[in-house]
Amino acid sequence: MKAFWKSMLRHPGGVIGLVILFITIFIAIFGPTIFPTSPWRMVQRPFLPPFTNPAVLLGTDALGRDVFAGIIYGARVSLLVGMVSTLVALIVGVPLGATAGYFGGRVDDALMRFTEFFQTIPSFPLAIVLVAILQPSIYSIVASIGIVSWPPVARLVRAEVLSLRTREYVQAAIVTGQSNSWIIWREILPNALSPVIVLASLMVATAILLESSLSFLGLGDPNMISWGYMVGAGRTVIRQAWWITVFPGVAILLAVLAMNLVGEGLNDALNPRLAKGSR
Template identity: 90%
Template structure:
């Protein structure tokens, strides 16, 4: 752990990303408590420009709602969807990839054909179809994003397990009579998790973009304020009130950038070869 933090500190991009993600999580968790104004409540006249009123710092939208309140509450929705959908994708993809890589043969072929079936359909198109079928809600959005996100996890874990199952410590566990499940969960997966952790950080960023895109198209949860909804609501009046679209768009950009920078930092910190080279 000490070496991990030393490697992260040597990666300025990773530390910047970590600060961005930490601030975003703080806003998502404590923002609504510190800023109790409902994002749906009309607080001023419509299309009030930014900084025109101290009470409404970032202006209002077409219905007189506070844009800053929308950003605060939207952070919770975007990060919640990103993290929960990534967790669900890991719960599905890691076991499937581990089983396919460890047992091989027909089991591997069957699981990989099943995985490839989901990868033949563009992820965004599949997410749109799933949300439309399940009806737009926070649960259907999380489910849809998780369904389109687990195949890369399964393929990555499968590749790692294939490279690790012939190692000496795995063969020793087999010789001593350990069960297959014990070998997979106690011997192989702990040594295969470094690239999975890096992929997970990038998946959160991708999930935030997917949720924002779905909300932009009107497929978001109608009861929850999100950054994608705000961008979509302001696109028709972007020339008249640019701030309605720009501010949530910048929030999406910064959050996704932070997640990607964290992913790069984790890749360097958890990659033994790079650590050995002194990077």
């Protein structure tokens, strides 16, 4: 663990990503204590420019709502959707990929054809259709993003299991009569986690973008404010009140950038030989 953190901290991009990520998590957890009132509440006159009133630091939107409060509460929604939908994708993709890679043959063919079927459908249109069918809510958004995100996980895990199932310790477990499920979960998957962890960090960034895009189109949870909703709400008045769109857009940019930088840092820390070879 010490070697991992030393390698991680030697990666400048990874450190910057971790700092931004920790700040975002801190805001998501403790932000509501700073702004105890609802972000939907009108606090000032509409279209108040930023930095003109200390009480409303980033100005107000078309309905007089605090833009800063919206960004604070939106952090919670974006991180929640990003992390939970990634967890859903891992729960679906890891067992399918491990089963396909370990058993091979017809099982592998059937599971990979099923995976390829989902990959032939563009992710964003499929997510739109699923959210529209299930009705926009935080649960339907998480489920939809998880459903469109699992195929890359399954293919990555399958490839890792294919390379690990012929190792000596796996063959030894087979000879000693261990069950297939025990071998997969106790012998193979722990040694295949490094690339999955890196992929998961990048998937969180993709999920944040997907949620923002859905909210921008009006398919977000109507009871929860999000960065994508704020960008969409301000797009019609961007020339009159640029701050309504720009500040939430910067928040999305920083969150996605942080996750990508953390992913690069994790890749260097968990796969140092591969990282050096690619440079």
